[in-house]
Ligand code: SAT
């Protein structure tokens with residue numbers, strides 16, 4: 153028995169998109185295996201050697217469909233002002249009529265899959281139910297890994313509302329026409345959100361967050377706008393548990409832009425004896441205050457959709473172990489032994505492979521073996537350090553929040569906010585060098601407040617206000633402490649100053665001790681820096697000069713940074729909270745006084 157509303161909506165979409173078949177997903181392993189088998193026959197999936205990587209597949213996307221498409225992503229609120237200056241907007245009625253045209257007959261020759269899914273544990277009151285209608289079996293299989301998908305959701309739907317999402321690769325097949333391995337629409341892509349009616353329409357792409365509607369579309373863009381109305385937070389954050397040698401444990405959440413190492417930090421393998429990191433999530437956190445005044449977080453996802461290049465047994469052994477089976481690998485290289493490879497996976501590259509474009513590849517090739525935004529998709533429970541509480545319906549209590557980005561200059565290795573509202577300024581001031589996770593130029597510095605620039609479903613100025621208000625109304629002593637970190641500072645020759653990866657435990661340890669109210673830092677105009685001798689640097693082969701450089705406070709550069717921020721904040725106009733402006737002027741004053 154389905155929800156009547158569900159049936160009516162599906163009928164409507166079927167008559168609009170005109171698929172040849174409709175398949176209701178039950179989420180079983182048999183169904184998954186059958187879809188994979190069909191995709192193998194279709195050429196979409198290549199099975200990997202089952203001895204090396206059981207039940208795992210390689211997919212190669214169309215080269216015109218390899219990443220998020222921010223230019224084609226829309227927030228269609230009734231009022232343009234509610235989408236704000238950082239989102240693309242179109243009047244909802246106008247957009248609907250555009251979409252109705254695009255979707256009309258768009259699934260001809262294909263099967264429409266009905267994919268019921270739940271973001272968050274099934275038994276959690278934090279969770280949200282969605283239904284994705286899609287003509288992409290690749291999206292169906294990926295959703296089965298990334299969400300709780302299938303039969304149990306039909307049960308939940310008897311009593312729960314759902315977020316409807318319609319997804320098409322935008323490539324109808326005329327009768328008898330042969331399909332391609334990765335159907336998509338190379339010309340036209342639309343990733344559209346209607347926050348007021350909580351609807352998602354996605355057209356033309358089969359890749360990542362464009363196609364797995366539970367991820368960025370529902371869990372961030374729609375959820376952030378719901379969260380504002382309901383008084384909670386939907387954030388682009390990993391969640392990790394940190395245990396000290398005495399067995400005491402805290403949880404923290406961290407926001408970095410895409411492809412800045414959230415997965416690596418979430419699964420960090422400690423280089424400090426006795427310290428242990430466990431993973432709750434690597435990309436998204438839904439957080440709300442409990443009756444006890446503490447902030448609790450759940451990971452709405454059930455899998456990892458991680459950046460492959462650079463992931464290795466030395467950089468992230470726990471990710472590598474998570475990938476040992478049941479994975480979908482997209483746009484990585486295929487070795488002659490029937491396994492996967494990507495830049496950075498091994499010190500020695502294979503002598504020969506087939507690259508992500510399907511071309512012969514050798515270490516001498518000009519082309520990359522793997523696309524820089526190639527990805528692995530694997531179940532979270534395969535992570536050897538998955539946190540025992542990762543599916544706790546009440547979430548885990550958050551003691552610290554980290555903000556960060558990719559900054560080769562200016563931003564120090566770590567600093568602590570003076571208080572919540574100063575922390576909000578730190579979050580709002582994230583800038584980061586762009587990565588291949590989004591279509592466009594890589595490596596140029598852009599503002600990415602709270603790492604939410606591509607994912608905030610409403611006016612970012614209002615979002616800042618929401619963060620300020622949510623903290624103001626709480627017991628200040630119980631609020632998470634806020635930190636800004638930057639693993640990516642470089643020396644004059646362009647070399648990273650900090651080793652990163654497992655060595656980041658040294659900073660997590662300092663944060664742990666700060667949370668336990670030990671070791672107050674040195675006050676600087678931009679926040680508290682650690683006293684160098686309170687950082688555990690035992691056995692760390694780092695040059696003292698490099699260490700100094702990591703914390704070098706460039707007064708002139710910071711004044712420029714503030715001026716630049718003042719300029720940036722102007723785009724929010726009257727939606728910029730005055731409290732945030734005050735925080736920025738106080739920072740400027742502190743900088744002036746210290747010169
Ligand atoms: O947006 S995706 O889900 O494709 C990946 C990311 O950028 O975090």
Ligand code: MN
Pocket residue numbers: 388409410411435
């Ligand atoms: Mn992400």
